[in-house]
Amino acid sequence: MEKKKIWTVKDVLDWTVRYLTEKGLPSPRQDVEYMLSFVLNTSRLNLYMQLDRPMNNxxxxxxxxxxKRRLKREPLQYITGIAYLWKYEFLVEKGVFIPRRETETLIEVALTALKGTEGTVxxxxxxxxxxxxxxxxxxxxxxxIGVDISPKALAVFKKNAYRLKLSGRAFPIKGNCLSFVKNESLEAVISxxxxxxxxxxxxxQEEISLYEPKEALDGGRDGLFFIRRLVKEAYRVLKKGGFFATEVGHxxxxxxxxxxxxxGFKKVESHKDxxxxxxxxxxxxx
Ligand SMILES: C[S@@+](CC[C@H](N)C(=O)[O-])C[C@H]1O[C@@H](n2cnc3c(N)ncnc32)[C@H](O)[C@@H]1O
Incomplete structure:
Protein backbone atom coordinates (compact mmCIF):
# COMPACT_ATOMS: atom_id res chain seq x y z
CA MET A 1 0.00 0.00 0.00
CA GLU A 2 1.30 3.44 -0.88
CA LYS A 3 2.35 5.45 2.14
CA LYS A 4 0.25 8.57 2.70
CA LYS A 5 2.17 11.73 1.79
CA ILE A 6 3.21 13.95 4.64
CA TRP A 7 2.87 17.61 3.74
CA THR A 8 5.40 19.90 5.39
CA VAL A 9 5.04 23.67 5.58
CA LYS A 10 7.59 23.93 2.75
CA ASP A 11 5.67 21.48 0.53
CA VAL A 12 2.43 23.38 1.05
CA LEU A 13 4.09 26.75 0.54
CA ASP A 14 5.82 25.75 -2.70
CA TRP A 15 2.84 23.87 -4.13
CA THR A 16 0.34 26.65 -3.43
CA VAL A 17 2.59 29.46 -4.69
CA ARG A 18 2.92 27.54 -7.97
CA TYR A 19 -0.82 26.90 -8.12
CA LEU A 20 -1.85 30.51 -7.44
CA THR A 21 0.76 31.73 -9.94
CA GLU A 22 -0.76 29.46 -12.61
CA LYS A 23 -4.20 30.82 -11.76
CA GLY A 24 -2.93 34.37 -12.35
CA LEU A 25 -3.16 35.83 -8.86
CA PRO A 26 -1.11 39.02 -8.57
CA SER A 27 0.98 38.31 -5.44
CA PRO A 28 0.85 34.55 -4.80
CA ARG A 29 3.80 34.24 -2.39
CA GLN A 30 2.56 37.00 -0.14
CA ASP A 31 -0.97 35.51 -0.18
CA VAL A 32 0.27 32.05 0.72
CA GLU A 33 2.55 33.34 3.46
CA TYR A 34 -0.29 35.27 5.09
CA MET A 35 -2.77 32.38 4.81
CA LEU A 36 -0.28 29.84 6.16
CA SER A 37 0.69 32.13 9.05
CA PHE A 38 -3.01 32.52 9.83
CA VAL A 39 -3.59 28.75 9.85
CA LEU A 40 -0.48 28.02 11.92
CA ASN A 41 -1.07 31.05 14.17
CA THR A 42 2.43 32.36 13.65
CA SER A 43 4.21 35.27 11.97
CA ARG A 44 5.31 35.26 8.32
CA LEU A 45 8.92 35.29 9.45
CA ASN A 46 8.39 32.31 11.75
CA LEU A 47 7.02 30.26 8.86
CA TYR A 48 10.52 30.08 7.48
CA MET A 49 11.84 28.72 10.79
CA GLN A 50 9.47 25.75 10.61
CA LEU A 51 9.61 24.74 6.97
CA ASP A 52 10.08 21.07 7.88
CA ARG A 53 7.12 20.97 10.26
CA PRO A 54 4.45 18.52 9.04
CA MET A 55 0.95 19.96 8.75
CA ASN A 56 -1.92 17.95 10.22
CA ASN A 57 -5.26 17.30 8.51
CA LYS A 68 -10.49 28.42 -2.37
CA ARG A 69 -11.76 31.79 -1.13
CA ARG A 70 -8.66 33.56 -2.44
CA LEU A 71 -9.11 31.88 -5.84
CA LYS A 72 -12.49 33.59 -6.02
CA ARG A 73 -10.53 36.84 -5.63
CA GLU A 74 -11.73 37.51 -2.10
CA PRO A 75 -9.23 39.99 -0.59
CA LEU A 76 -6.70 38.44 1.76
CA GLN A 77 -7.72 40.85 4.53
CA TYR A 78 -11.32 39.56 4.51
CA ILE A 79 -10.05 35.98 4.58
CA THR A 80 -7.76 36.51 7.57
CA GLY A 81 -9.88 39.28 9.14
CA ILE A 82 -6.78 41.42 9.63
CA ALA A 83 -5.26 44.46 7.93
CA TYR A 84 -2.11 46.37 8.81
CA LEU A 85 -1.70 50.14 8.70
CA TRP A 86 0.79 52.53 10.23
CA LYS A 87 2.09 50.67 13.32
CA TYR A 88 -1.02 48.68 14.09
CA GLU A 89 -3.12 45.64 13.28
CA PHE A 90 -6.81 46.30 12.57
CA LEU A 91 -9.71 43.87 12.46
CA VAL A 92 -11.68 44.08 9.23
CA GLU A 93 -14.64 42.16 7.82
CA LYS A 94 -16.64 41.91 4.64
CA GLY A 95 -18.77 45.04 4.22
CA VAL A 96 -16.07 47.28 5.71
CA PHE A 97 -13.45 49.13 3.66
CA ILE A 98 -9.95 47.59 3.82
CA PRO A 99 -7.25 50.06 4.98
CA ARG A 100 -4.83 51.04 2.18
CA ARG A 101 -1.12 51.76 2.49
CA GLU A 102 -1.47 55.21 0.82
CA THR A 103 -3.73 56.35 3.67
CA GLU A 104 -0.65 56.52 5.90
CA THR A 105 -0.02 59.91 4.25
CA LEU A 106 -3.23 61.21 5.87
CA ILE A 107 -2.12 59.91 9.27
CA GLU A 108 1.31 61.53 8.86
CA VAL A 109 -0.15 64.89 7.81
CA ALA A 110 -2.65 64.92 10.69
CA LEU A 111 0.05 63.93 13.20
CA THR A 112 2.37 66.70 12.03
CA ALA A 113 -0.43 69.25 12.43
CA LEU A 114 -1.89 68.04 15.74
CA LYS A 115 0.94 66.46 17.78
CA GLY A 116 1.35 68.25 21.13
CA THR A 117 -2.05 70.01 20.90
CA GLU A 118 -5.41 69.02 22.37
CA GLY A 119 -9.09 68.93 21.41
CA THR A 120 -11.64 66.86 19.55
CA VAL A 121 -11.10 65.43 16.09
CA ILE A 145 -15.23 60.80 16.99
CA GLY A 146 -15.37 58.09 14.34
CA VAL A 147 -18.30 58.90 12.05
CA ASP A 148 -19.69 56.43 9.57
CA ILE A 149 -22.98 55.83 7.80
CA SER A 150 -22.39 52.06 7.97
CA PRO A 151 -23.37 50.26 11.21
CA LYS A 152 -21.11 47.37 10.21
CA ALA A 153 -18.10 49.70 10.03
CA LEU A 154 -18.94 51.16 13.43
CA ALA A 155 -19.13 47.69 15.01
CA VAL A 156 -15.62 46.94 13.70
CA PHE A 157 -14.41 50.40 14.78
CA LYS A 158 -15.53 49.62 18.35
CA LYS A 159 -13.59 46.36 18.42
CA ASN A 160 -10.46 48.06 17.10
CA ALA A 161 -10.74 50.89 19.62
CA TYR A 162 -11.00 48.29 22.38
CA ARG A 163 -8.02 46.29 21.13
CA LEU A 164 -5.89 49.44 21.01
CA LYS A 165 -7.10 50.49 24.48
CA LEU A 166 -8.72 53.64 23.11
CA SER A 167 -12.38 53.00 23.97
CA GLY A 168 -12.26 55.84 26.52
CA ARG A 169 -11.19 58.41 23.89
CA ALA A 170 -12.57 57.11 20.58
CA PHE A 171 -16.34 57.28 20.13
CA PRO A 172 -18.28 55.79 17.21
CA ILE A 173 -21.19 57.82 15.85
CA LYS A 174 -23.60 56.78 13.13
CA GLY A 175 -23.94 59.88 11.04
CA ASN A 176 -24.26 61.28 7.56
CA CYS A 177 -21.07 63.28 7.01
CA LEU A 178 -20.95 65.99 9.74
CA SER A 179 -24.63 66.93 9.80
CA PHE A 180 -24.97 65.94 13.47
CA VAL A 181 -22.23 68.35 14.68
CA LYS A 182 -23.07 71.78 16.06
CA ASN A 183 -21.33 74.80 14.52
CA GLU A 184 -17.68 75.50 15.36
CA SER A 185 -17.18 72.81 17.98
CA LEU A 186 -14.18 70.78 16.71
CA GLU A 187 -10.42 71.36 16.61
CA ALA A 188 -9.87 69.04 13.65
CA VAL A 189 -11.61 67.06 10.91
CA ILE A 190 -9.93 64.30 8.93
CA SER A 191 -11.33 62.00 6.27
CA GLN A 205 -9.81 44.87 -9.88
CA GLU A 206 -12.20 42.08 -8.87
CA GLU A 207 -10.96 42.09 -5.26
CA ILE A 208 -12.49 45.57 -4.98
CA SER A 209 -15.45 45.53 -7.37
CA LEU A 210 -16.82 42.18 -6.17
CA TYR A 211 -16.12 42.45 -2.44
CA GLU A 212 -15.72 45.99 -1.06
CA PRO A 213 -18.75 48.09 -0.12
CA LYS A 214 -19.79 50.50 -2.90
CA GLU A 215 -20.73 53.27 -0.45
CA ALA A 216 -17.11 53.35 0.72
CA LEU A 217 -15.86 54.02 -2.81
CA ASP A 218 -18.45 55.87 -4.88
CA GLY A 219 -17.64 59.56 -5.27
CA GLY A 220 -20.35 60.26 -7.85
CA ARG A 221 -20.00 61.31 -11.47
CA ASP A 222 -16.70 63.21 -11.12
CA GLY A 223 -15.48 61.54 -7.91
CA LEU A 224 -15.85 64.76 -5.93
CA PHE A 225 -19.50 64.55 -4.90
CA PHE A 226 -18.75 63.67 -1.26
CA ILE A 227 -15.64 65.86 -0.97
CA ARG A 228 -17.58 69.00 -2.04
CA ARG A 229 -20.01 68.48 0.81
CA LEU A 230 -17.29 67.48 3.27
CA VAL A 231 -15.21 70.64 2.66
CA LYS A 232 -18.24 72.87 3.40
CA GLU A 233 -19.30 70.89 6.46
CA ALA A 234 -15.76 70.74 7.85
CA TYR A 235 -15.50 74.53 7.60
CA ARG A 236 -18.84 74.93 9.37
CA VAL A 237 -17.97 72.67 12.35
CA LEU A 238 -14.34 73.74 12.92
CA LYS A 239 -13.39 76.29 15.58
CA LYS A 240 -11.15 79.18 14.53
CA GLY A 241 -7.63 77.77 14.25
CA GLY A 242 -9.05 74.36 13.31
CA PHE A 243 -7.34 71.89 10.97
CA PHE A 244 -8.84 69.87 8.11
CA ALA A 245 -7.23 67.20 5.94
CA THR A 246 -8.77 64.85 3.40
CA GLU A 247 -7.38 62.10 1.24
CA VAL A 248 -8.04 62.56 -2.49
CA GLY A 249 -7.85 60.37 -5.59
CA HIS A 250 -5.14 60.46 -8.25
CA GLY A 264 -12.35 79.95 3.19
CA PHE A 265 -9.56 77.57 4.25
CA LYS A 266 -6.06 79.10 4.49
CA LYS A 267 -2.56 77.62 4.19
CA VAL A 268 -3.96 75.06 1.76
CA GLU A 269 -1.42 72.40 0.81
CA SER A 270 -1.14 69.05 -1.00
CA HIS A 271 0.93 66.17 0.32
CA LYS A 272 2.38 63.37 -1.80
CA ASP A 273 2.24 59.67 -0.95
C1 LIG B 1 -12.82 55.07 1.65
S1 LIG B 1 -13.62 54.46 3.07
C2 LIG B 1 -12.46 54.94 4.35
C3 LIG B 1 -12.47 54.09 5.58
C4 LIG B 1 -11.30 54.37 6.56
N1 LIG B 1 -11.31 55.74 7.00
C5 LIG B 1 -9.97 54.06 5.90
O1 LIG B 1 -9.24 54.97 5.54
O2 LIG B 1 -9.65 52.87 5.77
C6 LIG B 1 -14.96 55.61 3.25
C7 LIG B 1 -15.91 55.39 4.42
O3 LIG B 1 -16.93 56.42 4.37
C8 LIG B 1 -18.16 55.87 4.79
N2 LIG B 1 -19.24 56.73 4.27
C9 LIG B 1 -19.76 56.77 3.02
N3 LIG B 1 -20.72 57.72 2.92
C10 LIG B 1 -20.78 58.31 4.15
C11 LIG B 1 -21.56 59.38 4.68
N4 LIG B 1 -22.49 60.02 3.94
N5 LIG B 1 -21.37 59.74 5.98
C12 LIG B 1 -20.45 59.10 6.75
N6 LIG B 1 -19.68 58.07 6.29
C13 LIG B 1 -19.83 57.70 5.01
C14 LIG B 1 -18.13 54.45 4.25
O4 LIG B 1 -19.03 53.61 4.94
C15 LIG B 1 -16.64 54.07 4.45
O5 LIG B 1 -16.45 53.45 5.70
Missing part, protein backbone atom coordinates in the same frame (compact mmCIF):
# COMPACT_ATOMS: atom_id res chain seq x y z
CA UNK A 58 -7.10 19.99 10.41
CA UNK A 59 -4.55 22.61 9.36
CA UNK A 60 -4.54 21.38 5.76
CA UNK A 61 -8.33 21.47 5.53
CA UNK A 62 -8.55 24.99 6.94
CA UNK A 63 -5.78 26.11 4.59
CA UNK A 64 -7.63 24.63 1.59
CA UNK A 65 -10.80 26.59 2.40
CA UNK A 66 -8.78 29.81 2.58
CA UNK A 67 -7.10 29.11 -0.75
CA UNK A 122 -13.81 63.91 13.87
CA UNK A 123 -12.85 61.24 11.32
CA UNK A 124 -15.55 61.24 8.64
CA UNK A 125 -16.07 57.81 7.08
CA UNK A 126 -13.97 56.10 9.72
CA UNK A 127 -14.41 52.49 8.47
CA UNK A 128 -12.24 50.24 10.66
CA UNK A 129 -11.08 53.39 12.51
CA UNK A 130 -7.53 52.88 11.23
CA UNK A 131 -6.82 56.59 10.64
CA UNK A 132 -8.41 57.98 13.79
CA UNK A 133 -7.09 55.28 16.12
CA UNK A 134 -3.52 55.56 14.76
CA UNK A 135 -3.72 59.31 15.28
CA UNK A 136 -5.14 59.06 18.81
CA UNK A 137 -2.36 56.67 19.85
CA UNK A 138 0.13 59.48 19.29
CA UNK A 139 -1.99 62.47 20.40
CA UNK A 140 -2.92 61.59 24.00
CA UNK A 141 -4.70 64.92 24.62
CA UNK A 142 -7.17 64.39 21.78
CA UNK A 143 -10.60 62.79 21.89
CA UNK A 144 -11.85 61.26 18.65
CA UNK A 192 -10.58 59.35 3.71
CA UNK A 193 -13.87 59.77 1.84
CA UNK A 194 -15.37 57.88 -1.11
CA UNK A 195 -13.74 59.47 -4.18
CA UNK A 196 -13.84 57.01 -7.11
CA UNK A 197 -15.87 58.10 -10.16
CA UNK A 198 -19.09 56.05 -10.35
CA UNK A 199 -18.40 54.84 -13.88
CA UNK A 200 -14.96 53.52 -12.86
CA UNK A 201 -16.27 51.28 -10.07
CA UNK A 202 -16.95 48.23 -12.23
CA UNK A 203 -13.56 48.36 -13.92
CA UNK A 204 -11.61 48.13 -10.65
CA UNK A 251 -5.51 63.72 -10.19
CA UNK A 252 -8.05 65.33 -7.83
CA UNK A 253 -5.72 67.45 -5.66
CA UNK A 254 -5.84 70.63 -7.73
CA UNK A 255 -9.64 70.72 -7.85
CA UNK A 256 -9.82 69.99 -4.12
CA UNK A 257 -7.32 72.73 -3.24
CA UNK A 258 -9.59 75.09 -5.17
CA UNK A 259 -12.63 73.92 -3.17
CA UNK A 260 -10.72 74.47 0.11
CA UNK A 261 -9.75 78.06 -0.85
CA UNK A 262 -13.20 78.86 -2.21
CA UNK A 263 -14.71 77.77 1.13
CA UNK A 274 5.18 57.28 -1.32
CA UNK A 275 4.44 56.86 -5.03
CA UNK A 276 4.72 60.62 -5.54
CA UNK A 277 0.96 61.09 -6.04
CA UNK A 278 -0.72 64.13 -4.43
CA UNK A 279 -2.77 62.13 -1.94
CA UNK A 280 -3.88 64.54 0.81
CA UNK A 281 -5.10 68.14 0.82
CA UNK A 282 -5.01 70.08 4.08
CA UNK A 283 -5.91 73.56 5.28
CA UNK A 284 -6.66 75.68 8.35
CA UNK A 285 -9.69 77.75 9.36
CA UNK A 286 -7.92 80.92 10.55
Missing amino acids: KELNLFKTLV ADVGTGTGCVLLSLLKETPLFTG NPPYIKSDELDSL GQAEAVRFLFRQT LSGIERVVSGWKL
